[in-house]
Amino acid sequence: MRHHMKFILIILGCTISTFVMAQKKGQVKPPDLTTKIATLASQHEAQVIEWRRHMHQYPELSNREYKTMAYIAENLKGLDVSIETGMAHTGVVAVLNTGKPGPVIGLRADMDGLPVRERVKLPFASIEETEYLGQKVGIMHACGHDSHVAILMGTAKILSSIKSELKGKIVFVFQPAEEGAPIGEEGGAALMIKQGLIDKYGIEVMYGLHISSVTDVGTITYKPLGAMAAADQFSIKIKGKQVHGSRPWKGVDPIVAAAQVILGLQTIISRQTDLTNEAAVITVGKISGGVRNNIIPEEVEMIGTIRTLDTAMQKIVHEKIKLTAEKIAESSGATAEVEIKIGYPVTFNNPQLTAKMLPSLEKVAGEDNVRVVKASTGAEDFSFYAKKVPGLFFFLGGKPKNIDTIDASQHHTPDFYIDESGFILGMKALAQLVIDTK
Numbered sequence: 001m002r003h004h005m006k007f008i009l010i011i012l013g014c015t016i017s018t019f020v021m022a023q024k025k026g027q028v029k030p031p032d033l034t035t036k037i038a039t040l041a042s043q044h045e046a047q048v049i050e051w052r053r054h055m056h057q058y059p060e061l062s063n064r065e066y067k068t069m070a071y072i073a074e075n076l077k078g079l080d081v082s083i084e085t086g087m088a089h090t091g092v093v094a095v096l097n098t099g100k101p102g103p104v105i106g107l108r109a110d111m112d113g114l115p116v117r118e119r120v121k122l123p124f125a126s127i128e129e130t131e132y133l134g135q136k137v138g139i140m141h142a143c144g145h146d147s148h149v150a151i152l153m154g155t156a157k158i159l160s161s162i163k164s165e166l167k168g169k170i171v172f173v174f175q176p177a178e179e180g181a182p183i184g185e186e187g188g189a190a191l192m193i194k195q196g197l198i199d200k201y202g203i204e205v206m207y208g209l210h211i212s213s214v215t216d217v218g219t220i221t222y223k224p225l226g227a228m229a230a231a232d233q234f235s236i237k238i239k240g241k242q243v244h245g246s247r248p249w250k251g252v253d254p255i256v257a258a259a260q261v262i263l264g265l266q267t268i269i270s271r272q273t274d275l276t277n278e279a280a281v282i283t284v285g286k287i288s289g290g291v292r293n294n295i296i297p298e299e300v301e302m303i304g305t306i307r308t309l310d311t312a313m314q315k316i317v318h319e320k321i322k323l324t325a326e327k328i329a330e331s332s333g334a335t336a337e338v339e340i341k342i343g344y345p346v347t348f349n350n351p352q353l354t355a356k357m358l359p360s361l362e363k364v365a366g367e368d369n370v371r372v373v374k375a376s377t378g379a380e381d382f383s384f385y386a387k388k389v390p391g392l393f394f395f396l397g398g399k400p401k402n403i404d405t406i407d408a409s410q411h412h413t414p415d416f417y418i419d420e421s422g423f424i425l426g427m428k429a430l431a432q433l434v435i436d437t438k
Contacts, residue, residue, distance in 0.1 A: 033162065033165060033435050034363060034364070034432060034435075036162055037158055037162075037364075037427075037428055037431045037435070038364070038428055040157070040161060040162075041154070041158060041424045041428050041431070042424060044154045044157050044158065044427065045154075045424050047154065048153065048154040048427070049150070049420050049423065051071075051075065051149070051153055051154075052147050052149075052150035052423070053124040054071065054124075055068060055146040055149060055150065056122075056124055056125075056126060056146045057124045057125070057126055057127075058126070058128060059112075059128055059140055059141045059146065060111075060112065061112060061114075061115065061130060061132065061139060061182075062112040062176060062177035062179050062180060062182060062187055063089045063090065063112075063176055063177050063181050063185055063187045064090070064112075065090040065111045065112055065176045065177075066090055068090070068111050068149070069085055069090040069091070069092055069111075069174075069176075070085075072092045072111075072149060072174050075153060076094050076153065076156060079094070079096075079156055079157060079160040080096065080160045080163055081094040081095055081096045081156065081160060082095045087192055087195055087197065088175065088186075088187060088188065088191040088192040088195060089176055089177070089191075090111070090176040091111075091173070091175055091176050091192055092174040093171060093172070093197065093201070094156060094171075094172040094174075095169055095170070095171050095172070096156070096159055096160055096163060096169065096170040096172070097169050098163055098166045098167055098168060098169065100167045100168065101167065101168065102167025102168025103167070103168045103169075103204050103205060104168055104169045104171065104201065104202045104203050104204045104205075105168065105169070105171065105203070105204070105205055105206075105207070105433075105434055105437055106173055106197075106198075106201070106206040106207070106385065106389070107152055107155060107172050107173065107206075107207050107430055107434070108152075108173040108175055108189075108206060108207070108208040108382060109145070109148035109151065109152035109172075109174055109175065110148055110176075110178035110179075110381075111148075111149055111174055111175060111176050111178075112176055112177055112178055112179050113126075113128075113139045113140055113141045113142070114139070114140055114141070114142045114143060114179060114412060115130070115132040115137040115138070115139060116137075116138060116139070116140040116142040116412065116414055116416075117138025117140065117414055118138060118140040118142070118414055119414035119415050120409075120414070120415055120416070120417050126138065126139060126140045128140075133183075140414070141416075142412050142416040143179070143411045143412055143416070144210065144211035144212075144213070144398065144411070144418055145178065147398070147418060147420075147426075148209065148210065149174055151209070151396075151423050151426035151430070152172055152174065154423065154426075154427045155172070155426075155427045155430040155431050156170075156172050158427060158431050159431055159434060166434070166435065171201045171203055173192070173197065175192055176188065178380070178381050178382075180343075188381045188384075189381040189382060189383075189384040190381065190384050193384055193388060198385070198388050198389060203385075203389055204389055204390075205353065205389055205390050206382075206388075206389050206390070206391040206392075207391070207393075207430060207433050207434075208380075208391070208394075209395070209430065210380065210393070210394075210395050210396065211418050211422070211426070212395045212396065212397060212398055212399065213408055213409050213410065213411060213416055213417060213418050214399055214408045214410070215395055215397040215398065215399055216397045216399055216401055217397045217398055217399060217401060217419040217421055217422040217425075218365070218369055218397055218401075218421075218422060218425060219365065219369045219370070219371070219397040220361050220369065220371075220394055220395065220397065220429060221370075221371055221373045221394065221395045221397075222349065222354065222358075222361070222370070222371075222372060222392070222393075222394040222395065223349060223373055223375055224349050224351045224354040224355070224372070225348060225349060225351055226278070226309045226310070226346045226347070227348070227349045227375055227393060228346070228347035228375065228376045228377075228379055228380045228383070229281075229307040229308055229309050229346060229347075229376065229379050230307065230311075230343070230346045230379065230383075231305060231306070231307055231343045231379030232306040232308075232318070232340055232342050232343045233303065233304070233305060233340070233341040233343055234303065234304055234305075234306060234321060234338065234340045234341070235301065235302070235303050235339045236258075236261060236301070236302050236303075236321075236325045236336055236337070236338050236339075237299060237300070237336065237337040238254040238258045238261065238289075238299065238300045238301075238302075238325075238329050238334050238335075238336055239254060239298065239329075239334055239335045239336075239337070240253055240254035240257060240297075240299070240300075240333070240334040241298065241333075242295065242297055243295075243296050244294065244295065244296070245293065245294035245295055246294065251296055252332065252333040252334050253296050253332070253334075254289060254296075254298070254299055254300040254334050255289060255290065255296065255300055256332065257300075257328065257332040257334040258287060258289070258302060260328050260332065261324065261325050261328045261329065261336065262284050262287070264324045264325070264328050265282050265284065265304075265321060265324060265325070268282060268317060268320045268321065269281065269282055269317075273313065273316070273317065277310060277313065278308070278309035278310045278313060278375065279307075279309055279375065279377055280306075280307060280308045280313055280317060280377075281305070281306070281377050282304065282317070282321065283307075284302050284303070285303060285304045285305060286302065287300065287301070287302040288300070288302075289301060306318070306321070307378075308346075309346055309375050309377075310346075311346070318340050321338060321340065322338045322340070325338050344379045344380065344381050344383050344384070345383045345384065345387055346383060347379070347380045347382055347383040347386060347393055348383065348391070349386070349391065349392050349393060350386070350390035350392065353390040353391070354392055357392055357433055357436065357437070358370070360432045360433050360436040361429055361432070361433075363432060364428040364432045365425055365428075373395075378411075380393065396422055396425060396426045396429070397422055397425075398418035398419055398422050399419065400419045
């Protein structure tokens with residue numbers, strides 16, 4: 001037995017020596033960066049899932065992500081990065097400086113939850129509550145921002161461990177308030193840029209991803225040019241003349257006028273907009289007015305959202321909303337005050353950058369698992385970064401493969417659910433984009 005073991009050790013020693021000699025002669029290549037990234041992503045998967053579940057259990061609303069900020073900073077401390085906290089109220093910016101000339105690449109993840117009460121029965125489901133616009137609400141990561149943060153933290157671990165093989169700087173941007181700052185406050189990507197994110201760190205290109213609960217896990221989708229819509233807000237106040245509900249002819253009913261305005265707004269899209277160009281949406285999300293069943297009130301207010309994918313269409317739709325509301329109100333003897341607040345611009349994927357980096361996404365996901373899709377009427381404040389520097393924003397599959405798309409839970413709902421097995425691909429994709437950016 002002893003002689004047998006001695007023989008095995010001799011053979012093993014010879015094998016190792018042969019491998020080392022062959023490596024020196026260039027006959028056996030060390031693992032390339034793509035292989036290293038894949039190995040590291042697998043090693044970090046459990047940690048990333050743990051991070052995500054913690055943040056899912058303790059979500060915070062926009063501009064209030066104080067605990068999330070501290071959690072991110074604490075878990076990045078062991079990496080070879082500089083860390084800044086507090087940008088745009090609660091943002092975290094970590095920089096990996098390789099010390100070698102090269103591109104300055106921004107990687108962004110958003111951090112905020114939503115005023116939604118979770119209905120999914122998970123051991124780490126959120127039980128957080130707060131007051132929002134005067135109502136008691138639950139708080140939930142109902143759009144996957146917890147996943148984005150965890151994936152980016154995992155990507156930071158991967159890239160930090162292969163720092164010696166990288167060039168330039170990587171700026172990890174953990175951004176608050178993507179869902180929009182509270183009323184009267186600034187926030188999100190716009191505030192980070194205003195406070196100097198792009199200029200201070202010299203970011204030259206920006207990448208971001210968004211988990212999708214309706215796209216198969218293991219896949220990536222993207223669209224060059226306009227990928228997501230511009231999102232603007234409108235407010236319309238219809239002013240009439242208050243009167244007893246039994247004698248409407250003695251006053252001017254703003255509720256009936258408002259109903260006609262709502263229907264009129266829909267004809268802007270269905271009858272006055274060239275939808276063969278791009279999609280567009282006008283949605284009235286809230287209408288309020290009146291206090292009693294037998295009183296016709298003096299005023300009704302409605303608020304809503306406008307989604308467009310073309311700047312020329314955006315301008316025309318804005319003008320027609322104003323014209324439609326004012327003229328319909330006038331025909332009823334009422335008046336309309338229209339206010340439109342410009343929100344997020346179109347999320348624009350630089351076509352040259354998208355074409356150049358597509359092979360990187362295909363390299364980690366497989367060519368058959370990366371596909372181009374039509375534009376979304378959803379909106380993203382990543383769009384502000386993409387107006388400043390070339391940007392690429394893509395979607396990461398998070399739907400379990402055994403669930404049909406039609407049955408998958410939608411974003412911003414109490415039943416939102418994603419498959420955590422997709423996180424590995426998210427890390428690999430972001431890291432591969434970094435190493436392939438020249």
